Amino acid sequence: xxxxxxxxxxxxxxxxxxxxxxxxxxxxxxxxxxxxxxxxxxxxxxxxxxxxxxxxxxxxxxxxxxxxxxxxxxxxxxxxxxxxxxxxxxxxxxxxxxxxxxxxxxxxxxxxxxxxxxxxxxxxxxxxxxxxxxxxxxxxxxxxxxxxxxxxxxxxxxxxxxxxxxxxxxxxxxxxxxxxxxxxxxxxxxxxxxxx
Numbered sequence: 001x002x003x004x005x006x007x008x009x010x011x012x013x014x015x016x017x018x019x020x021x022x023x024x025x026x027x028x029x030x031x032x033x034x035x036x037x038x039x040x041x042x043x044x045x046x047x048x049x050x051x052x053x054x055x056x057x058x059x060x061x062x063x064x065x066x067x068x069x070x071x072x073x074x075x076x077x078x079x080x081x082x083x084x085x086x087x088x089x090x091x092x093x094x095x096x097x098x099x100x101x102x103x104x105x106x107x108x109x110x111x112x113x114x115x116x117x118x119x120x121x122x123x124x125x126x127x128x129x130x131x132x133x134x135x136x137x138x139x140x141x142x143x144x145x146x147x148x149x150x151x152x153x154x155x156x157x158x159x160x161x162x163x164x165x166x167x168x169x170x171x172x173x174x175x176x177x178x179x180x181x182x183x184x185x186x187x188x189x190x191x192x193x194x195x196x
Contacts (some may be wrong), residue, residue, distance in 0.1 A: 035108035039193040045185045050175030052091040057123040060087045093101050108193040111136035115186045118145035119154035128183045134194040
């Protein structure tokens with residue numbers, strides 16, 4: 001099609017963008033708002049940790065022993081070994097602190113909502129929030145923590161049960177229970193911003 005049109009890929013992308021603007025602009029021109037409702041809520045919520053079981057900790061410890069033996073033999077696996085050490089640290093931390101704090105920002109800008117979280121959410125959670133949100137459009141901003149805590153996956157029940165991508169003990173610090181808390185706390189705050 002590019003050859004038939006005599007366009008480069010860059011020109012084709014420009015054509016598509018221009019066509020989209022031409023299609024929407026007349027409709028958008030009928031709905032110009034000079035003042036928008038604005039609101040911002042900041043909350044610290046507490047999320048239950050995904051607990052590392054005794055069996056998982058033992059398996060990770062075995063993995064770490066193998067990785068350290070490989071390192072002594074000259075194999076560079078520092079990053080993988082660090083992941084194992086972090087899981088074992090979590091295993092010890094969960095005994096004193098079964099929850100993790102998370103700063104949640106919720107913004108209303110007209111009919112749009114923005115909500116932050118510190119994870120890579122599995123799609124399930126985003127759909128739950130967007131389907132129940134009072135906003136016309138809801139944008140979820142992920143990986144927003146700026147406190148030295150790495151963003152991790154927040155897996156669904158299915159991912160953990162099926163041992164799917166991102167569902168393993170190495171991949172997340174908060175599990176489905178925490179995902180449910182994020183969904184409900186986000187929706188509670190959005191409803192407040194919409195007056196009910």
